[in-house]
Amino acid sequence: MTVVLRAMATQLGVADPRSARAWLLRLFVLPPEQTRELPGWLKAAAMPLLVWFARPLGVESPWTLRNWLRALFLHRPPRAQDGDASRVYLVRALAAVFDGAAALGHAALAPLRGFERWLDRFDFSRADAHVMAMAGRFGRMPRLASAAVAIVTITLLAVCATTPLAPHEQLALFLLMWLSALVIRRMPGNVATLILVCFSLAASSRYIWWRLTSTIDLEPGFEWFFGMGLIAAECYTWLILVLGYVQNAWPLGRKPVSLPADTASWPTVDVFIPTYNEPLKVVRPTVLAALGMDWPAEKLRVYILDDGRRDEMRHFAEQSGARYMIRPDNAHAKAGNLNHALGKTDGELVVIFDCDHMPVRSFLQTTVGWFLKDPRCAMLQTPHHFFSPDPFERNLHTFRKIPNEGSLFYGLVQDGNDLWNATFFCGSCAVLRRGPLMEVGGIAVETVTEDAHTALKLHRRGWRTAYLKLTQAAGLATESLSGHIGQRIRWARGMAQIFRLDNPLFGRGLSLLQRLCYANAMLHFFHGLPRLVFLTAPLAYLYAELHVINAAATTLAVYVLPHLFQAGIANSRMQGRYRHSFWAEAYESVLAWYIAWPTTLALINPRAGSFNVTAKGGLVDRTYFDWRIALPYVVLATANLIGLVVGIVRLFWWNADEPGTVLMNLVWTTYNLIMLGAALGVAAETRQVRVAHRVPLRMPATLYLADGRAIACRTEDYSTQGLGLLLPPGVDVAPATPLAVGLRDGLREHVFHAHAAQQRERQLGLQFATMDLAQERALIACTFGRADAWSGWSDTTPDDRPLTSLFEVLGFGANAYARVLGNGARLLRDMLPPLRFLFRPAAD
Amino acid sequence: MAATGGCGRSTLVAGLADALHRRGRAVLALDLDPANALALHLGATAAPEHGIGHAPDGDWPATALSNSDGVRILPFGTPPLPMLLRFERELAERPGWLREQLGRLAVPDDTIVLVDTPRLPSVLALHAAGAADHVLVVVSAEPIAYATLDRVERLQAAKARFVVNAFDPQRPLQQDLLLLLRDRLGARLLQEVVHRDTAIADAQARNRALPVDAPYSQAAEDLQQLCTRLLHRLGASAP
Structure with a gap:
């Protein structure tokens, strides 16, 4: 027996035949001298994968099994910092899945990257110079000729959009456009952007034309009803897309005009700082900054317009050298307050700052030049800049990493409007000429967005407006999500009111392009309902097998993909610096539910509803999940999640005969889930630590x-x-x-x-x-008043990279779901004490 | 030079000589002040006895010193009072004296000669101003300095540049005087000011150069900036 055992031990390489452990080890693991190297290809494939997964999971060193086990089951990854254990595992699992998907996508795109690298070898700037020269010639053409060119172009686009093609031809067209787009994208300059816009116009119009002419089921019924709803939403999106292209085609990029050396010719300026209930500590710095603006002292008057009629405010005004003004009533809120002040003052120019927008010292010297150069200029707007994170940025931790919601508007839209003389007043950080303002009856009071309406009135009377993309003032962003949403609701309601009461498409005085720009600014706020339609549309099929699009999934794909791709490429090119791809959908998804109803209501009855002031300067003093705000999104996300599960069942068992349609709806509902995830992420309010926001300098x-x-x-x-x-x-x-x-x-x-x-x-x-x-x-x-306080602020945000951006949104979504589950679990745990053992608290 | 005492003239000359030397410039620090303090500022443990003051046409190189960093100094020395009086009397009748002496020294063209002078009015200071390409007047942001400003202005209106030393922005009076000085002197007052900083005295007590003893002190920073400004004025780029 001993002999046999010894022989076996020698054969197996057991070091010590008396130790059971040595036997066990050798039964499963080869002794070192007998181990073989892994095949090279396996090693090459496994190593990067291991490393790839190790990082997000927090595995210290990926070479031992123990580390993996520890990281997966015992240790928290360094990224997840708070919350329940359940959440940590979920985040970890989701992160692994997403990273895996990213790796696959990365590998799949390798040939494309090769093509792009090949393109890198060419210098496209000469082509751009050539095209710019052509564009210059076009600009010098007589009016009639350029109109003719425009008509021919539009006709050609219409022919492009309406020519029927077989699906394979449509696919070929798509590939041709897409590959050309990849080349054209290389070219610097705005002409290339316009070419990409034309591609998108063609692809998107082809899609919408095909949808309208070939995919509508005219038989009344549920399918017809939902189908009509969907197509209406799609038409709206197409319209906004086209109007957006027109609006942003060529940002003017206006530069400041210097003032004459002789200060005697500089106009007198009244600065209005309206306030209602904002605390003195918010108003103080603004007033001091306004008083500190570089301007001849005898020509600068700063007024605090206090609708709150507070003694401390009056006292502060007396001390600081500002003037204090109150009025007998509070009619028409801010607009009424300003109008009252307009009646009591006589400066040639009027500057308006919200009480928390601190101007830099160069504000007037930068802006007033245009009023001297252009006597028909009635209003000049500068960007609204916020040095504290808005709720999106705070809750998603994207502050100064991803362009915020406002940066598209002040970075591109207003600058684009400026080309068509359609820049509108935004209520603060703007200079107005008193003459024209009085001519239109002061600040408009008929709607809750008095600013845009005032600008519209000025434009109708033939006055010009200007936009200067130089940050010359800054303030605090709205603190809480409910406040932020409240503000957007007010804008949306106001715009809807103007659309009804003083529709820019009709009436006197406006040029065609001004009408289009205003129409876009207003229609843009009606995105609520269409967005909700998109968020629920795939459910009609997944739940009830309703075919809301009457077409084969493959045909749909060859039409809708070019539309989505080309629009994505064009928009990324046009607005990438100010809004990253997919973030528009994320922002809209958050607001959709809340602005859908107010805009609809304002459209039906523009005079209904009340006005509320947005509160500023507060503090979210604890981390919490705003269930009240998030509820619609929780419901929508649950519905989509169930849809996803149902869809998977349909794919394999119930509807195995139309896998294309099921897959299409699954992809759609997944996309919806991502966007809803981002919306949920915003609803999870993060605690603010600092009382006063710190500005890097x-x-x-x-x-x-x-x-x-x-x-x-x-x-x-x-x-x-x-x-x-x-x-x-x-x-x-x-x-x-x-x-x-x-x-x-x-x-x-x-x-x-x-x-x-x-x-x-x-x-x-x-x-x-x-x-x-x-x-x-x-x-x-x-500090705040330095002329260079805000220059270079946006330099920290990286350029748009659509795929990265998608994964970012995806990541935020995943995180949010984990938080919702964690919070839900906590709620359950609190409600069901006997089940507490299920939710064993995390190590801390 | 300066019209008031105690405004930190020798400190500044020593600091500049050190800073210029550290930038690789050839520097010669010349003490024309009978107080004979420049060598102490530049690291000497005791005031040198022999120097320029012993004889107007004496052998200067023989009395030259060099500190441990390699900055060369010609001290004034401590001549007995009768000798000093004779020295000054003699100079009053030889307006070109300093220029001649410097010529005799055969200083290379790229050497920057920094001359510390007694407070105005003074024969020695007049010689220095006459021989110098650039005159830097040290003022403190104190009322007395402002009141005696015209003394300097009369002397060398065109060549002189002014610098505020030992500035203490915590004192409103100094802030106001700085504004007054800017108003009166305009571009002749250098933008750079040298702050009051006890790091200078600390470095002296430890017998170490300021940039070595307290490299991040505001005074060291100010001297660097002043040094840059002066080199710019000398029209000299990198050595």
Whole structure:
């Protein structure tokens, strides 16, 4: 027996025949001298995959099984920081799936990347110069000739859109356009953008024409009803797409005009800062910044228009040198407040700032030049800039990483409007000429978006407006999601009201393109209903097997894919810097439910409904999930999720005979789930830590220590309350030490007393001591009022890369679902104490 | 030069000599002030006895010193009072004296000679101003400095540039005086100011150069900027 065992041990390579462990090991694992190398191809394929998965899962080193087990079942990945354990696993699993999908997609696109690399070898700038020269010749053509060219182009596009093609021919056309687009995309300049826009117009119009002429089931019934709803939504989308192309075709890029050297010829300026219930600490910096604008003192008057009639506000105005104005009633809210002030003042120009929009010192010198150069210019608008994250940015953690909702409007749309003389007034950070403003009866009061309506009235009387894409003021974004949505509801309602009461498509005084731009600005807000249709349309088939599109899935694909691709390429090219691909859908999905009803109501009865002021300056003081806001999205997401499950069942068992249609609807409902996920992510309110928002700024500063040393350092960020400094190595400041910090405003150095809050390595946080008015003024001049305070702000957002963008939205969606489940689980746990053991709390 | 005492003239000359030397420029620091403090500022542990002050036409190179960083100094020395009085009397009758002496030294063209002078009015300071290509007047943001400004202005209106030293922005009075000075002197007042900073005295106490002892002090930073400005004015780019 022993002999046999020993022989076996020698054969198997068991080191110690008496140890059971050694036997066990050798029964399953080869001794080192007998192991074979893995085949090279397997290793080559496995290594990157292992590494790929290891990172998101938080595996420390991917080479041992133990690490994997630990990471998968015991340890939290470094990314997930809070919440329930259930959520962490879900995030991890979803992340793995998504990363896997990304890897597959990456591999599938390899030949395409080869093609792109080949294209990289060519220089397309010469082609651009050539086309630009052609465009220049077109610009110099007489009016009649250019009109003729426009008519011929539109006719050609119409022929392109309406010529029937067999599906395989349509596919060939798509491939041809797509490959050409890949080449044209390389060309810099706006002409190439316009060519891509034409491609999109052709593809999208072909799709909508085909939908209208070949896919409508005219037999009344449910299919007809849902089909009609869907096609109406699609027509709306097509219309907005086309109008958007017209509006943004050629952003004007207006530059400031310098003022004459003689200040005697500069106009007098009244600055209006209307306020109703905003606290003094919000209004103070704005007023001080307005008073600090570079302008002859005798020609600048700053008015606080206080509808709240507060003594502290009056007192502050007296101290600071601003003028204080109240009125007998609060009729027509902000518009009425401004109109009252207009009646009591006489400056040639009127500047309006919302009470939380702090102008920089160069605001007037940058903007007023155009009023002197163009006597018909009645209004000049500058961007609204927010240095605090809006709810989207805060809850999704995209602040300064992804262009926010407003950046498309102020980055592109208003600049595009400017070409057609259709830039409209946005209520704040704008300069108006008093004459024309009084001519149209002051600020419009008929609608809740008095700003846009006032601009419309000015345009009808032949006045010109201008847009200057230079951030010359900044303020706080709306704090909570409900506030944000409330504001958008107001805009949507107001625009719908104008559309009914003073429709820009009709009436006197407007050019065709002005009408189109205004129409787009207003119709754009009706996206609620169509978006809801898209979010539910695939369910009609998945639930009830209703064919809302009467066409074979493959035929649909060869029509809809070119439309989606070309529109995606054109839009990414046109607005990529201001809005990343797929984010429009994400933003719209959040708002859809809430603005669908108010816009519809305003369209039916424009005078119904009430007006509410958006609250600012607050703080979301805890992390919570806003179930009230999120409910519609939870319902929609659940419906789509059930649809997805039903669809999978249909794919294999119930509707195995039409897999194409099932697949198409599955893809659609998945896309909906992604967008709804992003919407849910926004609803999960993240706690705000800082009371005062910090603005990054790097400039030299001097730190004065109590012992008389002066340390040269630089600032990292600032707020109205404190300052972040980057100290040189070797300087340690104990917490609560009183000290002073010197900041420079041009040649002038201002010193502020402060105490050290906390030091982390070389970063020192300072808390300002109580300041008197002069110091507060100096601080504004050194920080928020700097002419360069906001220049280069958007440089940190990367360019649009559609695929990356899709995966980003996807990631946010996945995270949100995990949070919803986590929150739901918590709710359940709280409601069902006996089941508590199911929700064993996480390690912390 | 300066019209008031204690405004940090020698400190500034020493700081600039050090900063220029660190940038690889050939520097010679010349002490024309009988106070004989420049060598102390540049690292000497005791005031050197022999120097320029002993004889107007003496052998200068023999008394030259060089500190551990390699900055060369010609100290004034501590001549007995009768010798000093004779020295000054003699100079009053030889307006071209300093220029001649520098010629005799055969200083290479690329060497920057920094001359520390006594406070105005002074014969030695007049010699220095006459021989210099550039005159830097050190003022402090104090009332007395503002009140005696015309003394300097009368002397060398065109060549002189002014710099504020030991500036303490925490004091409103100094802030106001700086504004007054800017108003009165216009572009002749350099934009750069040198801050009051105890790091200078600390470095002296430790007998180390300021950029070595407190590289991140505001005074060291200010001297760097002043140095850049002066080199720019000298029309010199990199060595």
